[in-house]
Amino acid sequence: MVQKELAVEASRLTTEPYLASRHFFQVKEQIEKTSIFDIIRMMPKGGILHLHDSSIAPLDWVIKNLTYLPNLYTKKREGSVPREFQFSQTPLSAEEGWENVAHLRAIEKEYTCNDASIQICNKSFEEILMSELSLVTPDPYNTYKSENVIWNKFGDYFSTISGLRNSLETAEMYLLKALEDLYDDGVQYAELRDGDLFDANGTDITDDYMRLVDRVVNEFQMTHPDFLGIKFILTGSRAFSEQRMQQQVDRIIERTKKFPDLVKGFDMDAHEDVYHKIRFYLDELIRNDTSDLPFFFHAGETAWTQGADMNLVDAVLLNASRIGHGFAALKHPKVMETIREQGIVIEVQPLSNQVLGFVNDMRNHPASHFIANNDRICISSDDFALWGALPLSHDFYMAFMGLGSSKDDLRLLKQLAINSIKFSTMTQAEKIDAMHKWQWRWTVFIDEVITKYHLL
Template identity: 40%
Template sequence: MSRVSFEQFQVQRAEFINQEENRALGSDVVLNEDEQKVNSHIMKLKKAELDVGFKTPRDFTPARHFFQALDKIKASPLFQLIQKMPKGAILHAHDTAIGSMETIVKATHKDHLWQNGDFDRPDPPKFQFSKSKPNPLNGSEWRSVAAIRREIGNEGYNNNIRNLFSLYHADPVNAYQCINQIWGTFSNIFISLEPIVTYKPVWEEYFYQSLEELYADNVSYLEFRGVLPPVYDLENHTYGPEEIVQIYYDLSEKFKKTHPDFIGVKFIYAPHRLGDDDAFKGYMDIAESLHKKFPAFVAGFDLVGQEDLGRPHVDFNERLLKMSPAIQFFFHAGETNWNYGTDENLIDAILLGTKRIGHGFAAIKHPRVLEEIKKRNICIELNPISNQVLKLVDDFRNHPGSYYFSDNYPVVISSDDPAFWCASPLSHDFYIAFLGLASARQDLRLLKKLALNSIEYSAMSKAEKVEAKHKWNIAWNNFIDQTIKSIAE
């Protein structure tokens, strides 16, 4: 068999590349003339970072740990442009880790806050809002935070709070030796934070400020998970699940009134997967009651917590199948690098009819799962920075999202718990995805597709999606116009 000529080879090669590009996420997006101008600009910025990284791989941002690249990302013209871009929705985030910890720092200046334990001890200190001094805890006396502030100074105290409620470390690779260790620290942050953030005035302030930060990051819609811990006040009143969701709803409506171009908010009830059978029955009852009272605001049900150490889906499947079919599922599944059982949660999630899959990191190991994801049009909620910080992947170029991008899988980019790793609500994850997960050829069409996907795969009704796309298109066109003007200057 004779070889083809070089000219024929060149034609075949060009066609091969063209076929690959036509399979990629965003290939169906058609850019108008103005968008093409912006695309040329954004691809110059992307190529500049790729070129630097290719010459000196250790300097390529997605090849480094996110904590070690924060300053470099902040200075990146590509990141700064992505910050300005309307990114649509966050579809995967957790209630008390969305907004920055500065709201919590501010909350520790409030009256009636008490602390038990010191910052320099192995066990983190505990906190409580109370009109009077709480009873000793295991023989240890409580002290007012105001008094501790006077001793160590406001800035010293504020920095201790910032460090306590963050996974950030200057040497993250050595600081966290394995996934179980960092998940333990991660879980302890939620536990330590809870008595501060669940004080009703702080609960309200934190959620509303989170919306402000989303809006400033050019995110216009939020679907967030919450475990609904008891919220309390100084009058010894404890607020239950329905009262807490009512607070969320009222604050969301208030925010929409003052930000008319903001699309809205929906809530996904997501209790912990470590609960025993009696607790799980209670979760199901809460899910049913919330759905009845807030059918348009409560989007559905999920289970949260480390999959590797949590109860597998097979423990819950029979009972989940008995839940009202009106309650949609948005299951975390495949947030693991094991091929050892935990990853089979993906199979259960799909067969249970999940509308989206949280993370789906392990889906690439399951061809049938991938087939069903496409067949059933199940969206994968990618959270690249979370996956690196929580030790599923070291180098973003090796993230399975690269494959999902290359073959047009239904995916969105989200941020999970951005406050705990000092990230913006969504821009950092978009930047990492565009530079580290996407191919060198994927361009503005991918970014636009990801934003549109976040609306299309949301739990909004058809009518809500029409309005959402209208608002997003206005913001997008304004972004294109402003970018063209800045390029010309």
């Protein structure tokens, strides 16, 4: 393993670009050809502690499955969001711009295909959908000249996907695909942010969704007994009014009581540089009945100073157990000191930070300093589906090759996997069981690597 790392390291002396120093979109295929990536793919990585539940299935799967379901309508929109989707038993108004997706595909077939196969005909519609949903582009530096350009597109995705997975039926299909992919990628556990589900009429079906998740995960565990489960950190948006955040806190407290094994805390998300800071909601967050509500704040997901990074101060003051991103923490020596003293865990998301414009060369990611300093971190993947990554392998590759030192070896990867269990919201008993199940897979993994790479 160390030998392989050193082999790739030779790029230091050549003019070959070092993969972990370049933008993911430009080197993904090259990364996937390396033996280090192959080994990381095989590795049992523990859990993902920071993942948003509407971006966990691959976009090509979404397009090939959810958009082929019957009774789906789509409407192109003015403004930034390119299109919305809605399932409806009764046809939606053509006057309001709604078009039946199946009909759209048939028309396109007539227009462009004549005798060619449907698959080829549909390609261009699917390509359009893909380009609308995915953040991938061959020239990211020139396509996304500022953070806001990509954040706007990022936000659009969530508006579009919500019409495709806002029923228990499609949410179940979506979740099941995600579970399969997580498991295939060596991920045994996930903590999902967001978690709310509203149907097409705006009715809150989150309770039903929680029960569904519980059932689907249980069924999945029947066939995958070493899968450890899913938990939720329910989330409000920084775009909420104070009143709406108040209601959200109420709802989440209620759900932590109703689903104590499943719902583990509260977070708030959305582009920190643009929307309200944590302090805007202080009255809503500090109440008698929030004293038992564990906080997990997105904070310091910013390259700026003296702005959104002030969320770090509030996250620490509000006793957050973990901080999402914490990208700016090093710029605040006092905050960093407190994070270290209080053992607060930073959820590091290498690819998310790169794709969303916070860092280019991974070796300059602040987490390279966290790792050098033995800080408490875990590696997550935030919204991997949007940038065409696997659930955790690409982020682990970047952590291993970009954030860790050149001399960090398998022990770094192992520690990161252990961290993901140790710093999770699982109970002590669950963690002991989880460590056993992970340890067993780790032993198998080591054997497999030794065999495959003839290391003995």
